[in-house]
Amino acid sequence: MLIKTYDLDVFTPPCEPGAERFSAVARLTTDISEVLPYLNATLRGAVYHQAANALTWKKGGHNIAFHAFEIATSNVADRDAAIKELDGLVQLVNRTWERRTELTPSTQKRQRPTPMAIYQLLPKTSCKQCGEETCYIFALKLSLGQRQLADCPPLLEPAYVARRRQLENMVIDAPAIG
């Protein structure tokens, strides 16, 4: 097990004094630098900054950052939510480290897709089944990790299989569907 324990800090982001959502950091005693290329190879939408020895990722509305001795997340409701989120990320790091012999590490720096690039692959019917007024708003929220591909039912239709596959390969925090 790479990470056995961590110290938790929960705080209000400095740019949002009085905010009702919090940021949290797990401070580690173990250097997790070596696992970052493996996470980069396996986490869809992750962006690896090799020179900074950091990897960022968006997951379900959280901005996640992995550094050598810390894991940070944004947008948690309270201390219990922070512990739950960070425990999950610690398990992710440990699982990835344990599987490293099966994985090919990557130091490639991928770009996050723009909302327009995502929009171009959506049905563009603005049918509102996802609860958004337009496909572009859905694309914007998808790019921010606030929505998932599975929230767009028309993408499950056979006519959109090819586009759906393209989207699955490019979008942030969007598990494969169908």
Ligand code: SF4
């Ligand atoms: S459900 Fe899909 S097609 Fe319909 S508005 Fe939302 S993103 Fe567009």
